[in-house]
Amino acid sequence: MNLSSAIESNRLSRLKDALHELSRECVRLSAERTRDSQTPIGVSKFGGExxxxxxxxxxxxxxxxxxxxxxxxxxxxxxxxxPNFFPDSGLLFFFHFVDVDGCYSRRKSNRVCWWQRSTRP
Structure with a gap:
C-alpha cells in the first residue's frame, strides 16, 4: 500500500499535504523463523548469532x-x-543492552558496527 492509499483508507485526507511532506523512503523488513544453522552466512537476519x-x-x-x-x-x-546512504558492501550489526529486567530503555545503550567485507567471516 502506498502513502496516498493509506491516507485515503484511514480517512486522513485533511492531513494529506502534511503527511506527504513528512514522509520518507523506508524499507519494511519482515522475518520468518528459521534455525540459525540453516541461515547462509552473511545474509540479513534478526537474532541468532x-x-x-x-x-x-x-x-x-x-x-x-x-x-x-x-x-x-x-x-x-x-x-x-x-544508494548513497549505506555502504555498498559489508554487514551492519545491531546491538542493544538489555538489563536483567529485560529493559530496553537505557539511553545510548545501543551500537551499530560495520564490517566492510561481505565474504565469509
Missing amino acids: PDVPPSFDWPMWEDEPMTFLGQINCQQISRILC
Whole structure:
C-alpha cells in the first residue's frame, strides 16, 4: 500500500499535504523463523548469532555484553534504499543492552558496527 492509499483508507485526507511532506523512503523488513544453522552466512537476519569475524570486539555497555539484535547485508539493502546512504558492501550489526529486567530503555545503550567485507567471516 502506498502513502496516498493509506491516507485515503484511514480517512486522513485533511492531513494529506502534511503527511506527504513528512514522509520518507523506508524499507519494511519482515522475518520468518528459521534455525540459525540453516541461515547462509552473511545474509540479513534478526537474532541468532552474528556473522562476525574472529577479531570482532563484542560491544559492551557498562562492562556487560550487549545483546545482538540483527544484521543487515549492505549489498542487499543499498540496491533498494538510499544508494548513497549505506555502504555498498559489508554487514551492519545491531546491538542493544538489555538489563536483567529485560529493559530496553537505557539511553545510548545501543551500537551499530560495520564490517566492510561481505565474504565469509
